[in-house]
Amino acid sequence: MAAVRYLVTGANGQLGRAMVDVARSRGDGVVGLGHAELAVEDADATRRAIAKHSPEVVVHCGAWTDVDGCERDPERANRVNGHGTANVAEACRAIGAKLVYVSTDFVFDGTAHTPYRVDAEPAPVSAYGRSKLLGEQAVLRDSEPGFVVVRTSWVFGPGGKNFPRAILSRARSGEPLRVVDDQVGSPTFTLDLAVALVDLAARPDVGGIFHASNDGSCSWHEFARCLVDAAGLEVEVGRMSSSELDRPAPRPSYSVLDCSRLTELRGRSLPDYHDAIRRYLELESP
Numbered sequence: 001m002a003a004v005r006y007l008v009t010g011a012n013g014q015l016g017r018a019m020v021d022v023a024r025s026r027g028d029g030v031v032g033l034g035h036a037e038l039a040v041e042d043a044d045a046t047r048r049a050i051a052k053h054s055p056e057v058v059v060h061c062g063a064w065t066d067v068d069g070c071e072r073d074p075e076r077a078n079r080v081n082g083h084g085t086a087n088v089a090e091a092c093r094a095i096g097a098k099l100v101y102v103s104t105d106f107v108f109d110g111t112a113h114t115p116y117r118v119d120a121e122p123a124p125v126s127a128y129g130r131s132k133l134l135g136e137q138a139v140l141r142d143s144e145p146g147f148v149v150v151r152t153s154w155v156f157g158p159g160g161k162n163f164p165r166a167i168l169s170r171a172r173s174g175e176p177l178r179v180v181d182d183q184v185g186s187p188t189f190t191l192d193l194a195v196a197l198v199d200l201a202a203r204p205d206v207g208g209i210f211h212a213s214n215d216g217s218c219s220w221h222e223f224a225r226c227l228v229d230a231a232g233l234e235v236e237v238g239r240m241s242s243s244e245l246d247r248p249a250p251r252p253s254y255s256v257l258d259c260s261r262l263t264e265l266r267g268r269s270l271p272d273y274h275d276a277i278r279r280y281l282e283l284e285s286p
């Protein structure tokens, strides 16, 4: 397959880094711009950066991902995740580039009991979710082929500030662990997701919404239990409820994504999350 020229925003984030690594390992050309090089809420800078590098595909991973921070400052959330994404979409349209926008399970309210399909009605319950939905609307505005929204969930990868890192560092330091058991979702390993994004980018004829997470689902408590067991640590993992944790932003209590549209397109699903945890630990173990 011919090499693709990518531009990745948020390239120092956990997914951005994986995206750059995966594209490079396939021999594709990739320009990764970290937050310091490109702040997407600056429309002129975004247009100039994308025109200068002239990529075939932009993978927009840059976002303000601090869910509780977004709840405290929803204007900033909308500026970065909503209008910033609109700036990226406009800049892509201006040069005829394709766009893969990474969005979130937090666009759903979490009241479902079966996996959310790509055509399920979004109803975000947090400022972060609303700001990401604003971004989706900007990307999907003209229903162009090659403009895709990829919703994912519970992202973790090497080098990231993420749930597995927090759990394992607590477990290794002997601190007691209590983890919420009333939110259910699907963990997603950055390196698996990046491969799926590259596969999608190879299909400029398709557009619209895709869901992408590792196979399987669990509560945060079960996720923590799997991590601790896979790392060979003998510690108790206690349970707690979301209301006990009392965070500023509400979270969906169920956000499993139905990934069948992506599975059909690629001919395979993302690997099971237990397998992803094992590979993550090989890369992250101290």
Ligand SMILES: NC(=O)c1ccc[n+]([C@@H]2O[C@H](COP(=O)([O-])OP(=O)(O)OC[C@H]3O[C@@H](n4cnc5c(N)ncnc54)[C@H](OP(=O)(O)O)[C@@H]3O)[C@@H](O)[C@H]2O)c1
Binding pocket: 009, 010, 011, 012, 013, 014, 015, 016, 034, 035, 036, 038, 039, 040, 041, 060, 061, 062, 063, 064, 065, 080, 084, 102, 103, 104, 105, 132, 152, 153, 154, 155, 156, 160, 161
């Ligand atoms: N993490 C999850 O569980 C999760 C779940 C579902 C969807 N997602 C989505 O997946 C994508 C990647 O997330 P991630 O887990 O890789 O998050 P991450 O590690 O926080 O990476 C996001 C990157 O975006 C950068 N950024 C922040 N503000 C920016 C701006 N104004 N302009 C350009 N870049 C900016 C950040 O830089 P600084 O850190 O320097 O500010 C960071 O390097 C995001 O779109 C996120 O919404 C994440």
